[in-house]
Amino acid sequence: DTGVSQDPRHKITKRGQNVTFRCDPISEHNRLYWYRQTLGQGPEFLTYFQNEAQLEKSRLLSDRFSAERPKGSFSTLEIQRTEQGDSAMYLCASSLTGGRAGEQYFGPGTRLTVT
Amino acid sequence: QKEVEQDPGPLSVPEGAIVSLNCTYSNSAFQYFMWYRQYSRKGPELLMYTYSSGNKEDGRFTAQVDKSSKYISLFIRDSQPSDSATYLCAILTSGTYKYIFGTGTRLKVLA
Numbered sequence: 001d002t003g004v005s006q007d008p009r010h011k012i013t014k015r016g017q018n019v020t021f022r023c024d025p026i027s028e029h030n031r032l033y034w035y036r037q038t039l040g041q042g043p044e045f046l047t048y049f050q051n052e053a054q055l056e057k058s059r060l061l062s063d064r065f066s067a068e069r070p071k072g073s074f075s076t077l078e079i080q081r082t083e084q085g086d087s088a089m090y091l092c093a094s095s096l097t098g099g100r101a102g103e104q105y106f107g108p109g110t111r112l113t114v115t
Numbered sequence: 116q117k118e119v120e121q122d123p124g125p126l127s128v129p130e131g132a133i134v135s136l137n138c139t140y141s142n143s144a145f146q147y148f149m150w151y152r153q154y155s156r157k158g159p160e161l162l163m164y165t166y167s168s169g170n171k172e173d174g175r176f177t178a179q180v181d182k183s184s185k186y187i188s189l190f191i192r193d194s195q196p197s198d199s200a201t202y203l204c205a206i207l208t209s210g211t212y213k214y215i216f217g218t219g220t221r222l223k224v225l226a
Contacts, residue, residue, distance in 0.1 A: 004158070031212070033212070033214070040123060040218065040219075041218050041219070042119075042121075042203045042205070042216030042217050042218050042219050043159065043203070043214075043216045044216070045213045045214055045215065045216075048212040048213070050212075055212065056211065056212050056213055058213065091158055091159075093158070100161075100164055103161050104161065104214075105160075106157075106158025106160065107158055108156075108157060108158055109158055
């Protein structure tokens with residue numbers, strides 16, 4: 001399978017714990033996005049990478065959230081001191097510079113439950 | 116006011132019906148307009164995109180943009196049970212990468 005992969009698919013954690021998610025984009029894609037989606041809502045933009053540079057970050061992203069893409073390939077999203085409001089699906093998407101606007105390829109998501 | 120408004124549905128139609136899905140947006144700076152389809156427990160997939168007012172057709176799908184009214188639509192002709200999914204509109208401003216999604220409309224096509 002050469003699509004976007006995310007790991008883990010499900011994560012249950014206790015409030016106050018730190019969690020880290022991984023995204024592996026399509027191999028030649030240089031653009032990578034993270035989104036958060038709660039039930040009944042559309043994806044909410046969190047951050048964007050072009051290669052290893054984090055070029056855009058939502059103002060909604062608190063200091064507890066950090067994302068990296070160290071070698072311009074896979075990316076990690078870390079949430080520190082999780083809160084119940086962080087429970088959501090975290091989606092990763094990738095695309096190629098020069099591709100059609102909006103042509104992002106989404107992964108299956110990581111579902112986070114904070115108890 | 117949300118930047119993008121979309122009726123969450125659910126919308127139930129019989130097989131073969133024409134479906135009309137709509138979004139309104141508030142910022143006239145938005146330039147790119149997309150429709151995504153999301154099946155349950157999957158990530159969204161791009162269906163249509165356009166950057167100008169008017170219609171764009173792809174098979175059974177037609178995307179329509181009216182920039183003067185800040186209104187975008189997706190029409191599905193000859194709807195099939197396999198079209199049952201959530202349909203998300205999304206908008207992008209040129210020069211940024213912050214895609215703004217609507218809440219999604221849940222569609223059910225009854226066989």
